[in-house]
Amino acid sequence: MSDDLILAIGDKTLSSWSFRPWFLMKQAGVPFTEEVIRLDRPETRRVLKEKSPAGLVPFLTHGEVRIWDSLAIMEYVSELYPEKQLWPAARAARAVARAAAAEMHSGFSALRTVWPMYFTRENLAHLTTGGVARDIDRIDALWTECRTRFGRADPSGGPFLFGTFSIADAMYAPVVSRFLTYGPVRLSPESAAYMETIRAQPAFLEWGEGAKAERRAAPGT
Numbered sequence: 001m002s003d004d005l006i007l008a009i010g011d012k013t014l015s016s017w018s019f020r021p022w023f024l025m026k027q028a029g030v031p032f033t034e035e036v037i038r039l040d041r042p043e044t045r046r047v048l049k050e051k052s053p054a055g056l057v058p059f060l061t062h063g064e065v066r067i068w069d070s071l072a073i074m075e076y077v078s079e080l081y082p083e084k085q086l087w088p089a090a091r092a093a094r095a096v097a098r099a100a101a102a103e104m105h106s107g108f109s110a111l112r113t114v115w116p117m118y119f120t121r122e123n124l125a126h127l128t129t130g131g132v133a134r135d136i137d138r139i140d141a142l143w144t145e146c147r148t149r150f151g152r153a154d155p156s157g158g159p160f161l162f163g164t165f166s167i168a169d170a171m172y173a174p175v176v177s178r179f180l181t182y183g184p185v186r187l188s189p190e191s192a193a194y195m196e197t198i199r200a201q202p203a204f205l206e207w208g209e210g211a212k213a214e215r216r217a218a219p220g221t
């Protein structure tokens with residue numbers, strides 16, 4: 001079996017679920033090949049049906065193994081590379097990190113629906129509906145709690161939710177993009193600083209360059 005990891009993703013401008021495992025693997029220095037399947041094209045449905053178990057991106061191919069969900073992909077990578085410690089080492093922090101990742105995976109539907117990721121746009125000063133405002137407040141409270149209870153206490157002194165970079169940060173990276181696109185969003189000082197941390201990461205900037213290149217190649221889409 002080939003040991004190469006192949007991550008199939010959608011458009012960098014739009015595909016927030018693809019961004020999560022891509023960001024994690026880049027940040028953690030996990031080698032992989034990227035395969036882009038463009039969304040919203042006449043052939044998209046056919047290509048996804050042929051290639052993807054769930055007809056969605058992202059999916060990861062590792063020899064005979066195919067994994068078709070962003071969180072499951074990140075768990076798989078975490079197991080392949082235990083030395084990278086992609087979940088916090090301490091049990092309580094790890095449990096809270098898992099809860100935060102799961103909350104993103106299954107929740108915040110108003111934010112995800114009303115403020116879809118559009119990576120190349122900033123400061124649209126979008127109107128905030130009640131559901132979006134509630135989701136933003138909850139994310140702000142969550143980031144603040146993670147940073148103050150766990151991040152600051154982590155011996156690494158790192159700037160991420162739990163100090164050292166983890167899967168929880170990858171789960172929330174598209175939220176940072178949404179806040180940049182539709183904001184400005186009012187956040188606690190801890191959350192605002194965390195947002196600056198994520199947007200400055202090399203992997204965040206690299207994805208952004210990819211999104212811009214995509215737009216240049218297909219202007220008006």
Ligand SMILES: N[C@@H](CCC(=O)N[C@@H](CS)C(=O)NCC(=O)O)C(=O)O
Nearest residue numbers: 015016017039056057058069070071
């Ligand atoms: N729960 C899945 C969601 C995946 C998903 O909804 N992907 C979207 C793109 S972000 C998709 O493939 N849409 C198909 C399409 O636009 O045709 C995950 O976590 O990976």
